[in-house]
Amino acid sequence: GKSSLMNLLVQEKVSIVTAKPQTTRRRVLGIVSRDEGQIVFVDAPGVLNASEGLNRFLSQEAADVIEQSDVLMAVLSVDMKSKEMAEKIIQLVDESKKPWFAVITKTDLKDLERRVDVIKELCAKHKSCFGVVAVSTKETNGQKALREEILKLAGLHLPITPEPLYDVDLFTPHSMKEVVTEIIRERCFEILHHELPYQIAVRVQKYDESDETLPKIYAEILVAKASHKPILVGKGGATIKQIGIESRKSIEEVVGNQVFLSLEVSVRDNWTENKKLMKELGYVVE
Template structure:
């Protein structure tokens, strides 16, 4: 007698997180992966390049791609950010429309839904920040908009994530991925990012957190030297790049108080990530209007390839 029992299908693929700046994409990614792979601040446009996070289960593997928030520009750094977001849409097998309940413009959320539906790829909407005060009415409105676009939605908090929410979201996300014979990456990994890249992002995050000015938007971090074999501990030398001479004393601070605070917070998190003590030396450099300079953008790997 023929065995008609079918083996449960295994799924694996790339899942792009698409949303407006400060929609909560990075917080959502870190929650779903259960590791910090993408930096999070309360300022918009923190993510500058696509970041990957991995979730592996018996039923499948999700390769999350956290895209920069959607921007429109014709030059400099913002051109790179815009291209990164659209490249994530093109290269993903499925998409998550990340919609913030505190987004005042319905048109901006609808812009994201238009992009994911036009892609003709499987998608689901995740409504974020539902823990904010008096948002229940907005959640219902957003769910209605998602339904009009032919999609389904899940609402989550950004500060009170729950394990049952995580399990529910992951189960639904795996289902919209293509069938696969095996995982795309080692199931033991939680990201494809290297330690050097993660270190740069940690330092940049601490700059966002410590500095209360507009400087972070005109600030970049570049690892000058990363010696993992140094004794008695790894040695990291990094440049914090600002775009004006007047910005440098603000980043350094009186008596170097600000740069010391950035360094202390960065080192603490880098050591937690690496599981060992590290030596971290930060230096502030000035490159006038670096975010519009093609050569500097290339050095920082914020490159838009000509097609």
């Protein structure tokens, strides 16, 4: 999906990747800097229609990203539930009056090849669509060429600026605490998948780098109901231990050295409707 594509383009892990849909919570920025210039990709939450709580925040995040971007990339998966869903996304980006192109994902899925042509035909009806690329982030063959094709398309309509928006050595402007938060949340979804409710959040309470050889990270996983806590903890603490081990390994890949990671699970009743707590977690709804 969108997040796998983001990581492919940036060549670093910046977005949460999981088989569970609608897991991107806030906009995630990934930076590609080359001699020709700099492209900042923004992975936004999927499009939702909502007026309350967390879903309202997700909906507003998606709308803000569309409004603030120079070029839009519509990510259309061949396994969408219906043709109408693809049409809705195409209509949304087209109505923005901004140049846009489409990337068709999951083209490796068997028996769905015909849908690639259907999506291409839908895009061809709109003059503001200036390109369509079909990709599979799971198939390694040809990924380099596909990445180059997408980067070339993305750069066609970007404005010329006197200097890069971000330091050319950065692949994301997000703090390490934010990156760690997303890694832990990804591992929760990956390990539990269907068992795990959407209403979980991760908060890094402390990121201690006083010992450069072994940074210490203390994080809290929040659930919205008491009945959800045993799912995360597991029998004899086995599940939370597995989440911790796999999260730590992923964090170490990003930071380039060993880390100490401590996880605890806390119940915050209906936190997705608690504006104060949502603000503390970074889900601000004005």
